[in-house]
Amino acid sequence: AQKITQTQPGMFVQEKEAVTLDCTYDTSDPSYGLFWYKQPSSGEMIFLIYQGSYDQQNATEGRYSLNFQKARKSANLVISASQLGDSAMYFCAMRPKMDTGRRALTFGSGTRLQVQP
């Protein structure tokens, strides 16, 4: 079984500052993928960034980076230079690696980020 824990129900950040959203996970799978999604009020889940458990380097996508610490089972999302449009719910998710045939995503409870001007 897999479990994702997001301990920050809500976060505030000033525009143009960086913010870190926490995510810890638990799994018995030897290899897995970790995802971060953004969900604005419209409801759509927007993919932000992906990290494979055996990737040597931390993933980066523009202003998003993933601080992956495998030994600590953490996969924190760092957003640099926050923008007002970053205000949304953020979900951490994981799934077993592709070749197991099981590709269901397990989500955390989410963090609501509010960017203040």
Place this chain on the structure above:
Amino acid sequence: DAGVTQSPTHLIKTRGQQVTLRCSPKSGHDTVSWYQQALGQGPQFIFQYYEEEERQRGNFPDRFSGHQFPNYSSELNVNALLLGDSALYLCASSSTGHYGYTFGSGTRLTVV
């Protein structure tokens, strides 16, 4: 290139009724997964369809059923609706051999 399309966007049903939600996957995707997202919570996996068969199922009762058509589109059916079935239902599509998932905007179901 169209993403994932879900219909309807909103729906109100009465307790005990049945409902069908529809999903068209992103072009080139062959796998469809359905998720239920209650208010204030993360999405919960319902089931996944590939090659017109249910491949994996989450912890949901048999009242939840689905179907995948030859064109990869999918339906989610819920029978004997309960008030607790009120939620946002998200469809996600993916393709074999790739890790990415594309989500639709969801169907917001309200059971009264």
